[in-house]
Amino acid sequence: MEIVFISGLSGSGKTTALKAFEDNGYFCIDNLPLALFKKFIDILELSKSQINRIATVCDIRDPNITKDLRLIKEWLDHSKIKHTIIFFEADEKTLIRRFEQTRRIHPLSLLKNIPLHKAIEEERRAMEPVKSLADFIIDTSQLNVNELKRVIRERFLKLDKKPIIQLISFGFKYGIPIESDNVFDVRFLPNPYFIEEFKDTTGKDKKTYEFVMNQAQTKEFLSYIKEFLKTFIPYYIKEGKSYLTISIGCTGGKHRSVAIVEHLRNFLMDKGFEIEVFHRDIEK
16 A cells, blocks of 8 residues: 655645546545544555545645654554655745636635735644645646645656546538647548448448558648657657547548548557547447
């Protein structure tokens, strides 16, 4: 089992960090009282749960955070459970700007009816003992959301996780799939629909597939798109994208786009990617 405790100042990026861990398969909990945490782990072990990677936020909303986190750390230090405490902070000017932009109320402003700058000062003092327990301290003052996610991935998560690639064939006459990350138009290829023997087939039929594949334009296009995918998929991986949707469109979504998607399926599977294929308009 592996447990990551995410703590720090309100507005410093704890929620963003938690989402980054969640996107990488961690079971995530926001502000479970630390006094209950050992019981939670005991329940997982007794139930033989498959949950073995946990990330949890603990912060000033837990009035006993310092005492309870210290006790949990001591317990985990004597166990076989891998654990990490990450503390996030930012300068006062950045925290004030973030609260103003999101129009959220600082938890201490809500609890003690004090202005924002006073709440930030008091929280920083109160969380100093928690900061001293941390394995890693990250100042997010100069980081936007995407940059913070990148820092989390580079320091704490595996970078070699490949995204699931969804290939969609579609017909432009029915609209572009709204979930598309990349859209390629293959209406420039010779259309099997206008050849009598292919009219009532689809790009999944061998003779139609071979007709599309044997066109000079198809070979040139595939050379281009394969080079594109080999070049840019690594950048998607670096950015931590877990799902990539590539849509291939022809007029009706039955012949050319289907054949191209089937070909790309095999090409990307050979590269070790997990592939999902959806021929959206093949039955229309």
